[in-house]
Amino acid sequence: MLAHIIQNLPQVLIDGLTLGVVYAVVAIGYTMVYGILELINFAHGDVFMTGAFIGAIVLFLLMGMGFLAALPAILVFIIVIVIAAIATGLLGVGIERVAYRPLRKKNAPKLIALITSIGISFVLEDLVRFIAELKTGNYIVTAPPMFNHKFTLNLHSALPFFNNATFQSSFLLVLIVTIIMLIALDLFVNKTKWGMAMRAVAQDRDTASLMTINVNRVISVTFFIGSALGGATGVLFMIQYGTIDPYIGFILGIKAFTAAVLGGIGNIRGAMFGGVMLGLLEMFAASNLSIITHGAMGAEYKDVFAFIILILVLIFKPEGLFGKAVVEKV
Amino acid sequence: MNILEVKHLTKEFGGLTATSDINMTIKKNSITAVIGPNGAGKTTFFNMITAVYHPTSGDILLNGKSLVGLKPHQVSQFGITRTFQNIRLFENMTVLENVLVGMHQNLKSHWIGTLLQLPHIRKIEENARTTAYDILNYVGLENYVNENAGNLAYGAQRRLEIGRAIAAKPKVLLLDEPAAGMNPKETERLTNLIHDMRTKLDVTIILIEHDMNLVMKISDSIYVLDHGELIASGKPNEIRNNKKVIEAYLGKGAVSNG
Numbered sequence: 043m044l045a046h047i048i049q050n051l052p053q054v055l056i057d058g059l060t061l062g063v064v065y066a067v068v069a070i071g072y073t074m075v076y077g078i079l080e081l082i083n084f085a086h087g088d089v090f091m092t093g094a095f096i097g098a099i100v101l102f103l104l105m106g107m108g109f110l111a112a113l114p115a116i117l118v119f120i121i122v123i124v125i126a127a128i129a130t131g132l133l134g135v136g137i138e139r140v141a142y143r144p145l146r147k148k149n150a151p152k153l154i155a156l157i158t159s160i161g162i163s164f165v166l167e168d169l170v171r172f173i174a175e176l177k178t179g180n181y182i183v184t185a186p187p188m189f190n191h192k193f194t195l196n197l198h199s200a201l202p203f204f205n206n207a208t209f210q211s212s213f214l215l216v217l218i219v220t221i222i223m224l225i226a227l228d229l230f231v232n233k234t235k236w237g238m239a240m241r242a243v244a245q246d247r248d249t250a251s252l253m254t255i256n257v258n259r260v261i262s263v264t265f266f267i268g269s270a271l272g273g274a275t276g277v278l279f280m281i282q283y284g285t286i287d288p289y290i291g292f293i294l295g296i297k298a299f300t301a302a303v304l305g306g307i308g309n310i311r312g313a314m315f316g317g318v319m320l321g322l323l324e325m326f327a328a329s330n331l332s333i334i335t336h337g338a339m340g341a342e343y344k345d346v347f348a349f350i351i352l353i354l355v356l357i358f359k360p361e362g363l364f365g366k367a368v369v370e371k372v
Numbered sequence: 373m374n375i376l377e378v379k380h381l382t383k384e385f386g387g388l389t390a391t392s393d394i395n396m397t398i399k400k401n402s403i404t405a406v407i408g409p410n411g412a413g414k415t416t417f418f419n420m421i422t423a424v425y426h427p428t429s430g431d432i433l434l435n436g437k438s439l440v441g442l443k444p445h446q447v448s449q450f451g452i453t454r455t456f457q458n459i460r461l462f463e464n465m466t467v468l469e470n471v472l473v474g475m476h477q478n479l480k481s482h483w484i485g486t487l488l489q490l491p492h493i494r495k496i497e498e499n500a501r502t503t504a505y506d507i508l509n510y511v512g513l514e515n516y517v518n519e520n521a522g523n524l525a526y527g528a529q530r531r532l533e534i535g536r537a538i539a540a541k542p543k544v545l546l547l548d549e550p551a552a553g554m555n556p557k558e559t560e561r562l563t564n565l566i567h568d569m570r571t572k573l574d575v576t577i578i579l580i581e582h583d584m585n586l587v588m589k590i591s592d593s594i595y596v597l598d599h600g601e602l603i604a605s606g607k608p609n610e611i612r613n614n615k616k617v618i619e620a621y622l623g624k625g626a627v628s629n630g
Contacts, residue, residue: 235472235479242462242473249460251444252422253453254477254540 043333045203050329052197052207055322057329060213060282062321063220067275068298069305069313070227071268077244077308078264079146081155085137085162086272087295088170089130091288093273094280095170097126098185105186115188119215119281127274134269135262137162143258163292171288182287185280189215212282219278223271224314231310236263244308297324297345300352306365315364324348375400375576376421376544381430383416390416391600394430398544403570403577405587407611408597409620414580415457417597418546422454423447434544449477451543455533455550457580463522467513467532470521471504474539504539511535511565527558534565538573545569547579551586559586566590588612596620 068090075083100122104110110118141158171181189212197204231237242250243260251257279294280286301320305312327347331339339346355363376398383390391413398404406414419425421432423444432439439447453474462470472479479500508514511531516524521532530550537545547566551559563586569575581587587594587608594611596604598620604611611617 235476238465238469238473239476241465241469245462245464246460248424248444249456249462250473252424252448253474253536254445254448255473256445 046333047330048203049205052195052204054325054329056195056207056209056213058322058325059318060209060216060321061325062318063217063224064275064279064282064294064317065298065301065321066314066317067220067223067271068294069301069317070224070310071272072295072299073302073305073307073310073313074240074264074268076302077310078240078247078261079142079155080152081142081159082299084156084159084295084299085166086268087291087298088163088166089134089137089269089291090272090276090279090294090298091286091291092133092166092170093126093130093276094286094290095174095183095276095288096129096273097122097277097280098183098286100125101185101188110186119188123219123274123277126277127270130273130276131266131270133273134265137269138261138265143261163295167288167291174288182285184285187284188212188281210282216278216282220275223274227267227271227310230267236260240264297348300349303362304352304355306362309362309364312362312364316362320348320352323351373400374398375435376578377431377433377436378421379431379433381417381420381432382428383413383420383425384428389600391420391597394597394602396595396602396605398576398578399592401570401574401576402592403566403579403590405591405594406578406580406597407582407584407587407594411599412597413600414597415548416600418454418548418580421447421546422452448540448542451541452546453537453540453542453544454546455530455537455548457548457552459526459529459533461521461529461532461536463520465521466518467508467521467524468501468504468517470532470536471507471539472500474536475500475504476540478541507535507539510538512561527554527561530554530558530562531565534569538569538575542575544576544578547577547581549580549582551581551583559583562586563590 068086071086071089072083075081075086101110101118104113104118104121141162142155145155145158174181174183189210191211193209193211195207195209198206231240239250239255239260240263242253242255243257247257250260276286276291279290297320298317301316302313303316304320305314305316307313324344324347327344328341331341331343331347374397376396378394378396378398381394382392394417396404406417408414416425420427421439423439423442423446427440430440434450434452437450439450439452442450462473465473480496505514505517508517511534513524513528513532513535516528521529524532534545534547534550550566551562554562566577566579567590570577579587591608593606594604594608595602596611596614596617598616603616603620604614606614
């Protein structure tokens with residue numbers, strides 16, 4: 043049994059990492075907004091999905107104009123991801139303006155904002171589905187293949203206890219782009235004026251506003267960045283997995299949220315770590331569950347496995363792996 | 373020259389009048405104390421000046437311009453910053469970062485420039501850091517630059533709050549009980565700092581304080597509030613011997629018996 047598990051390990055690592063970095067970037071969107079507004083923005087998963095669709099639209103447009111064949115693939119990719127990121131960033135800012143800010147002004151309970159975010163989530167799903175069906179007749183969209191060159195990692199000859207692992211060139215793209223995004227975000231939050239303002243607002247909104255910080259603008263910047271990262275990740279998802287539909291944001295959003303909780307909600311580095319860990323656990327389960335349970339449970343139980351780990355972590359460390367325990371002051 | 377004028381300022385919470393018809397004129401570059409028993413409306417008064425509360429009626433003028441109706445960040449951008457009665461630092465940020473947050477509006481670096489590490493942005497950020505170090509030096513926290521603000525000792529936290537408030541280059545600095553909980557030595561250090569800020573930073577200081585030694589020593593003028601009303605104002609000597617003030621603090625019998 044153990045030999046089997048070890049044999050599959052390289053492939054599990056590759057697949058798990060791909061999925062994990064996607065979770066990580068989407069998780070950041072949840073954790074940033076939570077850090078500032080204490081709002082779980084359930085619409086964020088659908089902003090990710092909208093990013094994938096906007097990416098697909100731009101890609102099809104470029105294809106229609108003949109650019110896809112004429113330009114190098116990497117350039118097309120950069121155009122697509124930048125447009126999708128900016129568009130979803132603006133979408134996030136718009137959602138905040140229209141749906142959350144009016145509630146905040148009226149001092150509505152946080153639960154109301156949470157329900158609103160679920161509402162926005164449905165609106166986005168159905169809006170995208172409507173447009174996709176109107177234009178293509180089908181809400182499931184298959185993107186033109188890109189970066190699908192296959193590589194085989196020849197591990198078996200050098201390390202006989204491993205099987206060979208395969209990956210597409212899109213795997214490298216996903217990995218590189220997400221790592222760039224994660225590093226840039228980390229620098230932004232820790233080194234820049236607006237990142238610092240963001241952390242100040244997250245800690246004490248009222249005091250920050252008395253220190254010349256325009257809180258509403260900080261909130262807009264937060265939504266822009268979180269949503270742009272989510273949308274860009276949607277594009278990566280489309281390129282990696284090829285097929286998208288308006289409902290990919292739901293389950294992926296829930297899992298990214300889980301990753302954020304796992305790392306300690308409100309903690310950006312925690313969300314990165316939680317995302318990668320959840321991706322690895324899920325792929326490990328998908329590949330090995332049937333071996334471990336002697337066929338009683340198949341790969342389809344991977345989510346159960348991942349969520350059991352989450353429950354265990356939260357039982358023993360309710361504040362998440364990197365969260366700080368809140369000391370109740372008496 | 374008057375930098376701050378308060379006219380007929382009234383704040384009601386429901387049926388409760390927290391402050392009623394307060395008038396003040398604050399001279400530029402002066403040190404003014406607002407004193408009064410607990411619950412007299414002193415902090416409410418500060419909260420109205422910094423736009424945390426909107427007054428029910430009356431006006432607040434900074435250099436002749438009304439501040440009523442503005443948001444807190446706008447008032448602080450116009451040049452009024454403050455410290456708090458119960459310390460409100462950004463505890464999970466470093467001492468240096470707390471000061472940098474105070475400098476927010478003066479930092480002209482764009483985030484894209486920061487990420488790309490453009491040379492002129494780097495220069496701006498370096499200058500900002502130097503300024504922040506100078507401020508920390510000035511308030512005596514140069515040895516705690518990278519410490520988390522929440523880990524500082526009490527007196528040091530109070531000084532960091534002042535450092536953060538002056539980082540915004542205010543015209544008027546409001547200090548809400550700056551000496552509360554300080555030992556005599558820390559209080560003396562604070563007294564010197566307040567004196568020094570007035571001359572070196574060209575700032576007008578208004579403070580709420582219960583430590584009468586400190587108040588009498590540094591104030592140019594004193595305003596006394598009781599039950600939301602202004603009961604006396606004048607120079608320290610005048611206030612010291614004012615019957616109404618003694619009554620407010622010690623009760624009605626105190627004057628005749630004493």
